[in-house]
Amino acid sequence: MTSRRSPTSTTEGPLTVVRKNPLFQMLMIGVVAIAIGIPIALVIPWYPTAASKQADNFRTLYDVLLIASVPIFVLVYTVVLFSVWKFRMRPGEEHKDGPPIHGNTRLEVVWTALPALALVSLCTFAYTQLRSNEDGRKGEITVNVTERQFAFQFSYPQAGGKNIVSPQLYVPKGRPVVFRLRSLDVIHSFFVPEFSQKIDAVPGITTTLRVTPTRIGFYPVECTELCGAGHSLMRTAVHVVSGAAFGTWLHSQSTSAPAPIGSAPAAPSPSGAAGAGSGTRGLSSTRSRIPK
Numbered sequence: 001m002t003s004r005r006s007p008t009s010t011t012e013g014p015l016t017v018v019r020k021n022p023l024f025q026m027l028m029i030g031v032v033a034i035a036i037g038i039p040i041a042l043v044i045p046w047y048p049t050a051a052s053k054q055a056d057n058f059r060t061l062y063d064v065l066l067i068a069s070v071p072i073f074v075l076v077y078t079v080v081l082f083s084v085w086k087f088r089m090r091p092g093e094e095h096k097d098g099p100p101i102h103g104n105t106r107l108e109v110v111w112t113a114l115p116a117l118a119l120v121s122l123c124t125f126a127y128t129q130l131r132s133n134e135d136g137r138k139g140e141i142t143v144n145v146t147e148r149q150f151a152f153q154f155s156y157p158q159a160g161g162k163n164i165v166s167p168q169l170y171v172p173k174g175r176p177v178v179f180r181l182r183s184l185d186v187i188h189s190f191f192v193p194e195f196s197q198k199i200d201a202v203p204g205i206t207t208t209l210r211v212t213p214t215r216i217g218f219y220p221v222e223c224t225e226l227c228g229a230g231h232s233l234m235r236t237a238v239h240v241v242s243g244a245a246f247g248t249w250l251h252s253q254s255t256s257a258p259a260p261i262g263s264a265p266a267a268p269s270p271s272g273a274a275g276a277g278s279g280t281r282g283l284s285s286t287r288s289r290i291p292k
Helices: 015-021 023-043 053-086 107-134 243-252 273-288
Strands: 141-148 153-159 163-168 169-172 177-183 188-192 196-202 206-211 217-222 235-241
Touching: 023 053, 053 107, 053 188, 053 206, 107 196, 141 188, 169 243, 177 188, 177 196, 235 243
Parallel strands: 141 177, 169 235
Antiparallel strands: 141 153, 153 163, 177 206, 188 196, 188 217, 217 235
């Protein structure tokens, strides 16, 4: 009489299956690493305090990019490190060659299509977030920013062609602001880290930047383009205040102050050369009143 083995005698336990299945091992390691990596990536304070709606949009974008990047990072390094450990050369295998491997069309289609889909999705989301930062909004106020070596000047256009000029920037919380920047000499930039917005001021053109402040406070304004020997000193401040406080400050400023630096001189008079000379003197007079 022949004896039969019990069906349970050849049944492999779950740990045995895991040990004999490299793909399952990599999957488990990857899932654990992703579960640990994503919270760590989101907890790290990558950015300064958000003080504008645009800064919130940037943080949302970067959080999405982190959440998408961590699994890709884990996938690549899990495969690489697991392969180095699991399939490393052992003593006596120095001249041994691995088995021939044929291509897998289905696998190639998958690893081409999935990254392409992820890339298109992330680019589309990034475009919508960044584009929304540039959209004009109702009720926005205009602040003209003039930059030169090595100072900022801010002017607030008023009725009747008048301007309120200030060496420091005041903006109201919750109200959209459009900055129109120009440079009088070299390339400068306008950057407020807490706004997460930056743009260059280029001689000969006017650049535009939009910000909606959301947090009352006092924040640095910096030039981040190397613009000369005094570049490190080209700093000022932005005061984000309540709407009422901004209105009070605005009304306390004089509209009879000199025109913003770099403004065009008065139109030449019909007398020709004399008029041109007076225009030149007017520009020189304006420059002489530039705040130091």
